[in-house]
Amino acid sequence: MSTATEHWPGPLSAAVSRLCTGLQPQVSERTAAGFAEVLRRLAAPLQVAVAGRIKSGKSTLVNALIGRRVAPTDVGECTRLVTRFQYGTVDRVEVVFRDGSKQAVPFDSDGGIPADLGVDISEVSHLEAYLTNAVLRDLTVIDTPGLGSLDAASVKRTEELLGTGEDADGELDPVSRNAVAGAEAVLYVVTQGVRADDEHALAAFTAATASREAGPVNAIGVLNKADTIEASTVDGADDDVWKAATLLAEQQAGLLKPKVADVLPVIGLLAETAESGRFTAADAEALRELAGLDEATRETMLMSADLFTSWECEVPAGTRTRLLERLDLYGIRCALEAIDAEPDITAGALRRRLRDASGLASVLHRLDTVFRARADGIKAAAALASVTALAHSSGDLGERQRVHDAIEVLLAKPEAHQLRVLEALTLVAAGAVTFPPDLAEEVMRVGSSTDPAEQLGLPGRHRRELVDHALERANWWRSFSSFGATPAQSRIAHVVHRAYFLLWQQLRAG
The missing domain is CATH 3.40.50.300 (P-loop containing nucleotide triphosphate hydrolases)
Structure with a gap:
C-alpha cells in the first residue's frame, strides 16, 4: 500500500x-x-x-x-x-x-x-x-x-x-x-x-x-x-x-x-488525552462535581495522587483514578480552574482548554x-547525501566522479539554491565551518525559516524596510566573500549572498 x-x-x-x-x-x-x-x-x-x-x-x-x-x-x-x-x-x-x-x-x-x-x-x-x-x-x-x-x-x-x-x-x-x-x-x-x-x-x-x-x-x-x-x-x-x-x-x-x-x-499525557478523544463528557461531569467540593477538601486532594484517589468525597474513587490516569494532577487543576472561571463551560470547550494547557x-x-514548510528541501538534501555516500562506498573512482558531476550540475540551477542554503546551515550548525558568533547566528537565521521577516531578523517590520535590508545584507555578504573570508567561509558567504538577493527579488515582486 x-x-x-x-x-x-x-x-x-x-x-x-x-x-x-x-x-x-x-x-x-x-x-x-x-x-x-x-x-x-x-x-x-x-x-x-x-x-x-x-x-x-x-x-x-x-x-x-x-x-x-x-x-x-x-x-x-x-x-x-x-x-x-x-x-x-x-x-x-x-x-x-x-x-x-x-x-x-x-x-x-x-x-x-x-x-x-x-x-x-x-x-x-x-x-x-x-x-x-x-x-x-x-x-x-x-x-x-x-x-x-x-x-x-x-x-x-x-x-x-x-x-x-x-x-x-x-x-x-x-x-x-x-x-x-x-x-x-x-x-x-x-x-x-x-x-x-x-x-x-x-x-x-x-x-x-x-x-x-x-x-x-x-x-x-x-x-x-x-x-x-x-x-x-x-x-x-x-x-x-x-x-x-x-x-x-x-x-x-x-x-x-x-x-x-x-x-x-x-x-504529553494531557496532549494525548485532549487530542485522541479520551476526554469524555463523563470526565467533564466528574470534574464539575469535584469543582463543587469545598475548597479545603479540594486542596487536600490535590496535594498528591494518593490523596486524590483515597480521600473521602462524593466522587467515586474509580472515577477519580480514571481522571488521574488521563490528566494527572496538573491537568485536573487546570480543568478545575477553568470550571471555576466559567461554571457552564461545555465538555468540548474544557477539552480545548486542556489541549492549550498541554503545550501541544x-x-x-x-x-x-x-x-513541513521545508520538507521538500530536507528530503532532497538527505537524498543527495545518500546518493553521495552510496557512490563513495562503491570504491569506483569513475562512478564517484560521475555522481559528483551530476550533483554539481543540479546544484548550479537557481531553483536548487535552497539545497545550497540547507547545506550551508548544516555546515555552520555542525561547526564544520566556523564564523564569528554574530555571523553564524545570521546564517542560521537565514536558513532556519521560510518567513522573510524572520529570515531578516525584522519581524513585524514594513515591507519597504525588509526590501532595503535584504539588499544591504546581500551586498555585505558579497563583499565579505571576496575580502574578509577564509576559503571555507567564502563558499558559505556566496550562498548567503545569493539567499539575500533572491529574498530581495521575492520581496520586491510581492
Whole structure:
C-alpha cells in the first residue's frame, strides 16, 4: 500500500529523483539498488523519528501528534519495537520480520496496537501501522523504543533505525545501508535533564541522514512531562510550573543547540488525552462535581495522587483514578480552574482548554514551520547525501566522479539554491565551518525559516524596510566573500549572498 500523496514528490525531490534515474544505468548494480531505495523514499512523505531515552514519554507524544491512542505506552513487547505510522486507506498493522516476511495483526478492542503480538519478538524487525489519518498524509511518524534501555535488543533496534546498527539483510554493506536508512528528521524528547546519551542519540542521527548532522533544519527538541517539574527548583519561575518548564526548556536548548531548532515544553499525557478523544463528557461531569467540593477538601486532594484517589468525597474513587490516569494532577487543576472561571463551560470547550494547557499547539506549529514548510528541501538534501555516500562506498573512482558531476550540475540551477542554503546551515550548525558568533547566528537565521521577516531578523517590520535590508545584507555578504573570508567561509558567504538577493527579488515582486 503506497504512502505517497498528491504532495510528493516536491520540485526539489523530483529533481533529485530525475538525477537518480539518470545515474542508475551508469553505476554498479549495488549502487543502483541503493538509488532505488532513495527513489522510493523521495516519493513518500517526510520521515520523522520520535526519539529519546526510555520512559521519556515518546509513545504518548506520538499518540498526541497522530490524534489517536494507537501507540502502546505501557511497558510491553511492542514498546521494544520500532513502529512506523503512515497513511493508508484502510487501518491495519503489519509485523515485519527480519527475513522480510510480513504478518497482519488486528488492533485491540480500544483501537490500539495490541500489547501481545503473538509472534517471536526476537524475529521481528519493526511494525508498520497504516492509518486513515490526515496528519500522516505528509509526515510518516516513527516511534522508537528509546536509548538507555536495559534491553539490549531494543537499543539495537533503535540504533538500526537511527542508522548506527549493523547491516541485517546482507544486501547492502553497512555504509550503503546507513546511507538510505533511517529518518530524515527527528523530534527528540528529553525530560528534566539533558544527559550525555541525549547528545549521543543526536550524534547517531547523523548516521541516519547519511552523515548530515542533526541541526535546526531537521531536528526539534521537546521537553516532555513539563508538569512534573518542581517550580521551586528553577530560578525565576515564581513557583509557576509552566514558567519553570519554559525556562528549563530554554536552558536545554542552550545545551542542545545547534543540534536542534528549539526545545519546547509539552505535557504529553494531557496532549494525548485532549487530542485522541479520551476526554469524555463523563470526565467533564466528574470534574464539575469535584469543582463543587469545598475548597479545603479540594486542596487536600490535590496535594498528591494518593490523596486524590483515597480521600473521602462524593466522587467515586474509580472515577477519580480514571481522571488521574488521563490528566494527572496538573491537568485536573487546570480543568478545575477553568470550571471555576466559567461554571457552564461545555465538555468540548474544557477539552480545548486542556489541549492549550498541554503545550501541544507550539509543538505542532514548530513541526509546520521547521519540518513541513521545508520538507521538500530536507528530503532532497538527505537524498543527495545518500546518493553521495552510496557512490563513495562503491570504491569506483569513475562512478564517484560521475555522481559528483551530476550533483554539481543540479546544484548550479537557481531553483536548487535552497539545497545550497540547507547545506550551508548544516555546515555552520555542525561547526564544520566556523564564523564569528554574530555571523553564524545570521546564517542560521537565514536558513532556519521560510518567513522573510524572520529570515531578516525584522519581524513585524514594513515591507519597504525588509526590501532595503535584504539588499544591504546581500551586498555585505558579497563583499565579505571576496575580502574578509577564509576559503571555507567564502563558499558559505556566496550562498548567503545569493539567499539575500533572491529574498530581495521575492520581496520586491510581492
